[in-house]
Amino acid sequence: MTGSRTVALSVAVLIGLAAGPAWAVVIETVPVGNPGNAGDSRYGGYGSVGYTFNIGKYEVTAGQYTEFLNAVAKTDTYGLYNPFMDYDAYPSSLGCNIKRSGTPGSYTYSVAPDWANRPVNFVSWGDAARFANWLHNGQPTGAQDLTTTEDGAYYLNGATSDAALMAVTRKPGWQWAIPTEDEWYKAAYHKNDGVTGNYWDYPTSSNGAPSNQLIDPDPGNNASYYDNHYTAGGPYWRTEVGAHENSASPYGTFDQGGNVWEWNETVVAFSYNSFRGMRGGAADNLLSRLHASHRAYLWPTGDASFLGFRVVQVPEPTSLAILVFGGIGMLMRPGGRTAPQTR
DSSP states (O other): OOOHHHHHHHHHHHTTTOOOOOEEEEEEEEOOOOOOOOTTTTTTTTTTSSSSSEESSOOHHHHHHHHHHHHOOSSSSSSOOOOHHHHHGGGGGTOEEEEEEETTTTTTEEEOOHTTTSSSOOOOOOHHHHHHHHHHHSSSOSSSSSTSSSSBOOOTTOOOOOHHHHHHOOTOOOOOEEOOOHHHHHHBBBBBBSSOBOSSSSSTTBSOOOOOOSSSSSSSSBBOOOOOSSSSSSTTTSOTTTTTTTOOOTTSOSSSSSSSEEEEEEEESSSSOOEEEESSSSSSSOOGGGTTTOEEEEOTTTTTTTTTTOEOOOOOTTOEEEEEEEOOOEEEEEEEEEEEEEE
């Protein structure tokens, strides 16, 4: 069904399935233009962005995150690996099957080919920020410090608590980052028709409800969510990124509806607490979670079986496919799972 896409994504990933030296990983992006567009007046005014940017065409995959771990997590100082990622060890966790071997100081990580192109999960907002910093810094290899994960788009410097992570902001001069809610919303729903305030209800370029079928060829207006059945059954639960190859957003992104919830930067504040935003719904959610009107939020140390992320990038006019270099659920914490907060 998606052979050419799968081959393109796998070329770099497959050579890194077993831990070893660094290999090239392609993070493909698409441009989001029409700077200065109006926000979506129907559902809170989201989506207005005053600049051009690139956004990940796909969610960050288990294969790409495995490369990240092999580059910076030989000693996993800030817990970028969650044991629940290992589906074989914890099948009830519904992890993405990234495995860790070895001992602290010499950890290595691997993921099987049939899992590598599915979205990574069990990543907190802090994990996503450290991944973005790593991209910003050119995917270096080394300890988790200011040259690898702790500075870049975000100054983290050991921040691991909810309070510390809530205080983090995107720095001027960023190269890669977690999307703001407006960046994410625009890429998902804006009709790509100039500086208008015209938006679709679903990130499949449609106001009509998408289906949830994994069929060949993809009929269009299709997404991975729960409607009497899962789009992809066990053990995977999540489809390969871009599996619905004819169901892109107007800007050319895939899976911004369903598959996994995706982190955004935005602070969602209430009188009793503050959280980081999420959008898009997941493979175990009903259709309503994919709708443009639906927001969700979670504390930034939270991670889950159906929670992942994609990244944004400062535009580079010479290329839409950015080559970067490196080694190659709703809330889950040890002891239990609870649902995310939504509204």
